Amino acid sequence: MNTQDPFIIAGRTFNSRLMIGTGKFPSNDALHQAIEASGA
Known part of the structure; x- marks a missing residue:
């Protein structure tokens, strides 16, 4: 897995x-x- 790969769920x-x-x-x-502090 490459950390650049997209994460796909459903x-x-x-x-x-x-x-x-x-x-x-x-x-x-x-x-x-x-959420804001995490930068996600």
Whole structure:
């Protein structure tokens, strides 16, 4: 696998392999801040 290869799930192509779940965040605002900080 080349890290430049696209990541495809169910026909959708993603440029990042970072998956962020919603269960550990106390609020939607905290989730959005984490996503922004990750650069994903």
